Amino acid sequence: xxxxxxxxxVVKISQMILPAIAVIITIAIIRFPEQAFQAAFExxxxxxxxxxxxxxxxxxxxxxxxxxxxxxxxxxxxxxFMRPLFNVPGAGSFVMAMGLASGYPxxxxxxxxxxxxxxxxxxxxxxLVSFSNTADPLFMVGAVAVGMFKDVxxxxxxxxxxxxxxILVGIIMRFYARKSEITPSITSTRSNESIMLKATRELLRAxxxxxxxxxxxxxxxxxxxxxxxxLILGFxxxxxxxxxxxxxxxxVDMLVPLVNIILKIFGLDESLSAAIISGIFEITLGTKLAxxxxxxxxxxxxxxxxIIAWSGLSVHFQVISMLSETDVKALPYIMARAxxxxxxxxxxxxxxxxxxxxxxxLSMPVFAIAPQKTSESWLSIFAVSSQVFMFLFxxxxxxxxxxxxxxxxxxxxxxxxxx
Numbered sequence: 001x002x003x004x005x006x007x008x009x010v011v012k013i014s015q016m017i018l019p020a021i022a023v024i025i026t027i028a029i030i031r032f033p034e035q036a037f038q039a040a041f042e043x044x045x046x047x048x049x050x051x052x053x054x055x056x057x058x059x060x061x062x063x064x065x066x067x068x069x070x071x072x073x074x075x076x077x078x079x080x081f082m083r084p085l086f087n088v089p090g091a092g093s094f095v096m097a098m099g100l101a102s103g104y105p106x107x108x109x110x111x112x113x114x115x116x117x118x119x120x121x122x123x124x125x126x127x128l129v130s131f132s133n134t135a136d137p138l139f140m141v142g143a144v145a146v147g148m149f150k151d152v153x154x155x156x157x158x159x160x161x162x163x164x165x166x167i168l169v170g171i172i173m174r175f176y177a178r179k180s181e182i183t184p185s186i187t188s189t190r191s192n193e194s195i196m197l198k199a200t201r202e203l204l205r206a207x208x209x210x211x212x213x214x215x216x217x218x219x220x221x222x223x224x225x226x227x228x229x230x231l232i233l234g235f236x237x238x239x240x241x242x243x244x245x246x247x248x249x250x251x252v253d254m255l256v257p258l259v260n261i262i263l264k265i266f267g268l269d270e271s272l273s274a275a276i277i278s279g280i281f282e283i284t285l286g287t288k289l290a291x292x293x294x295x296x297x298x299x300x301x302x303x304x305x306x307i308i309a310w311s312g313l314s315v316h317f318q319v320i321s322m323l324s325e326t327d328v329k330a331l332p333y334i335m336a337r338a339x340x341x342x343x344x345x346x347x348x349x350x351x352x353x354x355x356x357x358x359x360x361x362l363s364m365p366v367f368a369i370a371p372q373k374t375s376e377s378w379l380s381i382f383a384v385s386s387q388v389f390m391f392l393f394x395x396x397x398x399x400x401x402x403x404x405x406x407x408x409x410x411x412x413x414x415x416x417x418x419x
Contacts, residue, residue, distance in 0.1 A: 025241075025242060025245065028245040028248075028249060029241065029245065032244075032245060032248050032249075035244050035245070035248050036241045036244065036245065038244070039237075039240040039241045039243070039244035039245075040237045040240060040241050042240055043233075043236045043237040043239075043240030043241070044233070044236075044237060046236060046284075047229075047232070047233045047236050047237075051229070051232060051233075051236070052229055052233075055102065055103075055106065055229060055232075056225055056226075056229060058098065058101075058102045058106055059106065059109070059221075059224075059225035059228060059229065060218075060221045060222055060225045062094075062098050062106065062109075062110055063113070063220075063221040063224060063225060064217065064218065064221045065094070066094075066110075066113055066117070067210055067212065067217045067220075067221065068203075068207060068217075069202070069203035069204065069205075069206035069207040069210070070094070070203065071091050071094045071114075071119070071206075072091065072119070072199075072202045072203055072205070072206040073199045073200065073202060073203040074090060074091060074093050074094045074199075074396075075089055075090040075091030075092075075093075075094075075119060075202070076090060076195065076198050076199040076202045077090065077195060077196075077199045077397065078090040078093035078396055078397070081093065081396065081399050082096075085170070085171065085174070086127060086128070086131070086170045086171065086173070086174050087124070087127055087174035087175075087178065087182075088120060088124045088127050088128045088174075089114075089119060089120045089124060089182075089183045091114055091119040091120065092111075092114070092120065092124070092128045092132070093396050094110065095107055095110040095111055095114065095128055095132045096128075096131075096132045096392070096396075097392040097396060098110055099132035099133050099134055100132065100134050100163065100166070100392055101136065101137070101392060102136055103134065103135050103136030103139060104133055104134070104135065104136075104311055104315045104318065104319075105133060105232065105315060105318040105319050105322060106133075107128075107129060107132035107133030107134065108129050108133045108318070108319040108322045108323060108333075109228055109322045110132075111125050111128050111129040111132065111133075111323070111328070112125070112322050112323050112325065112326050112328070114128070115326040115327070115328060116325070116326065118183075119183065120183050121180070121181060121182075121183055122326060122327040122328050122329070123176075123177040123180040123181075124182065124183060125323075125326065125328045126173075126176065126177070126328055126329060126332040126333065127170070127173045127174060127176055127177075127332075129319065129323070129328070129333050130169055130170065130173045130176075130332060130333055130336030130337075130340075131166045131167065131169045131170030131173065131336070131340075132170075133311075133315075133319060133333075134162060134163070134166050135162060135283070135308050135309075135311065137159050139308075140155060140158045140159045140162060140308060141155030141156070141158075141159055142155070143284075143287075144158060144287050144291070144304060144308065145158060148287060148288055148291035148292075148304075149291045149300070149301070149304075154301055157301065157305075157348060157351045157352060158301065158304065158305050158308065158348065160347075160351065161305050161344050161347040161348040161351060162305065162308060162309060162344055164347050165309060165340055165343035165344040165346075165347050166309075166340060168343050169336050169339055169340045169343065172339065173332070173336055176332060228322070231318070231321060231322075232318055235314055235317055235318050235321070236314065238314075239281060239282050239312075239313065239314035239317075240282070242281065243278065243281050243282050243285060246281070247278075252274055252277050252278070255273075255277050256273045256274065256277070259273040259276050259277055260273050262276075263276075266345075268295070268299045268302065268303065269293070269294075269295030269296060269299045271293045271294045271295045272290060272293050272295050272299060272300065272303045274289055274293075275287075275289035275290035275293055275303055275304075275307070276290075276303060276307070279303075279306075279307030279310060279312060280310070280312065280313060281312055281313050281314065282312045282313075282314050283307060283308060283310075283311050283312040283314070283315065286304075286307040286312065287304045287307050287308060290303045290304040290307060291304060297352075298349065298352045298353075301348055301352055302345045302348050302349050302352070303345070305344045305345055305347075305348040306341040306342070306344055306345035306348075307341070308344065309337070309340040309341040309343070309344035309345075310337050310338065310340070310341040311337060316330075316333075316334060316337065319333060320333075
């Protein structure tokens, strides 16, 4: 027997879901005011002491570089690297370097900026944000490995797995909407000019078009950055309260049997179900519960790595909010996060199965810039993020120059004028 439900009735039912959830959350907050207040206070403390001082310099600096035309310069220089590998414009290299170095949700904010300035279109932005909005290295090495697992060696495994799987997601997502329109490349014009001259010309053109005095540009960057961070504050507090309410009301226990079935499929310990349920909503709580679970080390690290790659609904809503003023769809990003979680867990498992000697060697000097201590001050976060950004930026520039040399292009040309 087939039920014929009118489409308009289905739409009306779906429109009632969110108001119903909002009413339930409000009633729960009224029912448990002390727990809600404590959770909100803890969220505010995390934002004020870690998120605000650590991200504000990067928010201001990234927007300032965009206003000064540096992103346009990188767009021309790195087009032959980003387009074949990820099917995004060269300007995406700036978003990629800043996102991988600074963590959520800077990659999403910069992607939205590229769309607004027409440096990439909506479909390219959906590909770009799928792999450029990642966790920062100090959170993985300092907070998770050292602070939660008490083993610095795991920091390299988690971080390497996270970045390898992010690159794999970017390569896979290059085939998403591959027949859609692409943003024209600046390098396709003036083919007789050197690449450095093209990049410099584009930087100067972008600065002329912006035309804002430096003082006004700096003020606008500070104002927009503060507004973005206040938005992040709201989401952090909201989801801190929601997670506490979910735990107090026993909703987590209701989902445990369903999650246990999924854990059995992947051969993971069932004691990790609470960590996965919490990690669906918020990354820090999920990884903390995974590290403390009564399960084998390899299972705990795999689940923690997957939770970090998923990043939690709190981060997802931050990303959706930052992309709301553009035509960029949120569904491809969420699907990419699920794929990232799966790949990160798989890569982590492969690295964890390396023999003990190889396991110890994975704590290699690549991530030695991260402090080997449990404290995660904002100054150490900023220092590590800055160093990682400069490393990635230099690496991308070097790879781009190598590609140009292999293709036979000239990096710098000199023109001799005969009298």
